[in-house]
Amino acid sequence: MGSEETEAEHVDVLIVGGGPVGLITAYQLALTLPPPHRIKIIEKHPKSAQDQYGRAITLYPRSSEMLDQLGLAEALAQECFACRTTVSYDKDGNEVPGRGWYFMESMKDTKWDFALVLRQKYQEEIFRQALRREGVVLDAPVALVGMEIHDDVPSNGYKISATIEDGVTGAQNIVKCKYLIGADGGRSFVRRAMNISFDGTSSEDKWVRIDGVVETNMPKPRSYCAIESPTHGNVLWAALDHGGTRIGFAFTADRQKAYPEFNEEAAVKEAIASVKPFSLSFKQVDWWTIYVVGQRVARNFLVQDCVFLAGDACHTHSSGAAQGMNTGIHDAVNLGWKLSLVLRGLAIPGLLRTYEIERLPNVQKLINYDKDISRLMTMQLPHGWTGDPNADPNEILGRVMSEAATFSSGLGIYYDPDSILNTPGSHSSTANSNSVRAGQRAPDVELQKPGTFEITRLQRETPNIAKFYIAIFAGDLTQTMTSFAALSKAVDDSKVLGRSDGSSNPISWITIAANTGPSTYELLGGLPRGKVFYDAECTAHARYGVDASRGAIFVLRPDGWVATATTINGHDTVGELERYFERFLLVE
Template identity: 70%
Template sequence: MGSKEKDIRHVDVLIVGGGPVGLVTAFQLAKFGHSRSIAIIEKYPKSSQDQYGRAITLYPRSSEMLDQLGLADELAQECFACRSTVSYDKDGKEVKGRGWYFMENMKDTQWNFALVLRQKYQEEIFRRRLRQEGVSLEAPVELVSVDVQETTPEDGYRITAIVKDGASGETSNVKCKYLIGADGGKSFVRRALAVPFDGNTTEDKWVRIDGVIETDMPKTRVYGAIESPTHGNVLWAALDHGGTRIGFAFTAERQKAYPEFNEAAAVAEAIESVKPFSLKFKQVDWYTVYSVGQRIARNFFTKDCVFLAGDACHTHSSGAAQGMNTGMHDAVNLAWKLSMVLKGIAPPSLLHTYETERLPNVHKLINYDKDISRLMTMQLPIGWKGDPNADPNEILGVVMEEASTFTTGLSIAFDLNTINVKGSFVSNCDPAPVSPGQRGPDVQLQKPGTNEATRLHKETPNIARFHIVVFSGEPEYTSSNLKDFSAAVETSKVFSNAALPISWLTIPAKGGPSAFEILGVMPLGKVFYDQKHTAHERYGVDIKEGAVVVLRPDGWIATATALRAGAVKELESYFGMCLEF
């Protein structure tokens, strides 16, 4: 190796962008054991003086994912937990069941609220936790050049990045195996790799302003809407630290009154937008005006070594508050897969499932957002076939309710593929059982001995390992099958491999003083009781038959088999497809 080569920095992964998506991706990789082989850079200085603004809301599924990474508790400590909503018509009269009303009905999760915490505070938490894992955000450091040598072997340093120190102006070379562009809507990584960014930007402009306010509006510490005839469906969002965000359409007609759009203009328009209520700003933290549009990258993964995540691969309005949530889904879907490939315990082909799983869900979001953003500006959706005189506020309520489980993230699912595989588990239970590719519900359980309450998500943290959950049912009916299954696991050469990234849990539909006596065999992994059968019911498992459910590291269901000896071969086959051992 020549002297110049020695001066080149080598990392497995270079992450570009120090916002929430980049930080959470880096945090996961560091947590999963790669702290010495990753770097994360950010073009702009990051400090406690950062502007507030930007994203504010995490929906239940995002909170669940962050909870399984050990990040959500700190966010919850500082957030405004929003469970209440309100909608007012143009006369200030409360209208039931419109706007953000779906937030009051977010079920099947411990995180049944909107976690409202401004991006500034979220980033501070993520940066601190990342440092605790041994990685610091490098800022201001800008990516100025990317070169991919596609002839370099798959496990080699295919990418050469030139980065520029914003303080000294000096440039240096970084060689990496993988590059992650989490560098926003104007992504340098996306442009450098010539990935098309399909879509358009509309003529519509929206304003967002945060601050501490006084008002005579009856309900203020809520997620609310004011149906303004001049400013569209106005957003009213209670924020952390006693703040409030107001967002509204800024029509071309109203823009004419302002040669320059400054803080005074933002305040004046905010006051107009909430009429007939009064409004006074005691303090303005942040404001912005921006054009609404929807764009999506043609590829989220290119040249087998470059990923795009967050706004770098999809931008849309803030109408349904999906920006940071969609980015969190990207980050969590990608990190465990990349970690396993870096460790050599999964084939590189696993990385292609990032795009095949995330891209369809982003397309679905973009389609919703097109309708929601038009309705919020008092325009009916493009291609609307209903009453041409319909009230956009009323239609908006219907659309947001229809999209509610997707918006909250709880119904986001993936098609069958190499890691979402239909197994031998068949259920006749009502409701229908959860299936491979769907979210694994967070169910209540009890710890042995103390009978302390716990939750499945707490006992299946995201540590880049699969979790095999044995729902062993009522032992009176299932003991024979459980013994056969356990014996087959004991003699399996695959499951005797300690390097396999797999953990076990056993959940009997019964409780008692001794797990061994309840089951009649030594349990597989930790035991948690389901005495009220609610966990079995939620997963569609008959307590007389049991089942084996495999959870992916990110909490989605991988596969499910019947509880019998033959299921072990089935599980071996599944892991043989998605892991290397």
């Protein structure tokens, strides 16, 4: 044992899997964990800019917002195809309004009001570069080949012994870690090693995806398009980055009979047939695949309080609604800040259990949608369908995708109220029906900077650096100054809330006033706590449902969801906020 202890590499977190989910998780931890914390990320396949083009392509608005708060989205936007146009064609090539991907044109209330289309290989390179800037390099090809959990080691110790193997030399080494994250895909070694059930089914349906540079007479080829083919189901046509196009279609049992071997030539031939009556030719083929459609969810996303699953390792589904990578990003962002706070000794280890509590219900919602969408895309009515047995699956698909629109865009994803993180506060009793609630996304409203009156956005001023933001919507200070001043004094006296805003403080403040002034000092009657912004037109107050004559306080989680909301009432407000944070933060 002594020699193993000497030779073993010790890290705080070992991340298994170098795809987007693993890279984003690693990046968040590298960004927010100060020395001497260490993280390590491994990937069993060689990774380079020459990786195949395929796999995921689409980021929806909420994913883009979360990546923006991590400082990653601008680089993606530089390379992406920003898709704001959709179209659906029937079997005769006529446009059919309001069907297929039409919901994409209604993704509003966000700066990122488009589908960010960028193939996974380009996304991964951007994430790897960002990770390298934080001093962490992806180790590849390196595989996890064994793991053991030591129950006698306390929760803040190196509970896990992981055996890793170099894919080139075959050499094996031991890595000791406090936490291990399995972001290693649908065939996850971590999930299997921990004997976590992967519940669900695979269907008989097979789908084909093919990427390349094409020529066509389709009227709107640079769009997200659905073609209602009688032979290939609801065909996906997606304009890609770098001038490419992806075509996806159902490969029915009848059509499979014509191919003893399905190869690239066959994929091209079937793609051409799938888009009829339009013509299609390939100038080059970048990538193609054929796969079985199914839906599975891991029984647990967290086991023994130290091993996590994220992304495809804990949920797989069809690509019908283009949700795979988006859901994985939601996993990564949800987990990253919680793990950072616990490792830094700023939050109780029990906070980590909220990862599964929050993510599992949302994954189950996706699975339920995906079961219907994937069947409808193969021209089959959903299981348990009680409507017209002769209904047009394309019409029903349009309804289902419209119903799922806010979930698909991510802007409507919420976390249920609970007794830890998402707690309705005193503001809920006085809030109007338009008020943003605990567990909902915090809208990205426009604000003005003091002095310059430069326009900025709330999400830009609340980056995800594993901090909570207490946003004081101060209202019209000519009416709220008395309560605002009482609040400021009470905060100064609070050991929980009154600490200086250093890197070790998990709480930051911002004040949003429905007034402007030559200086924030004069406007607020003293030195402000944190940054101050103006909302002279009260558009931000209105979006959050705040009465400008009373004001309100919203606590924003590091990942951009609302944690709780209170009234502005001096010591009562401070007491309410202290009780909220004392549930999970470790206060000195």
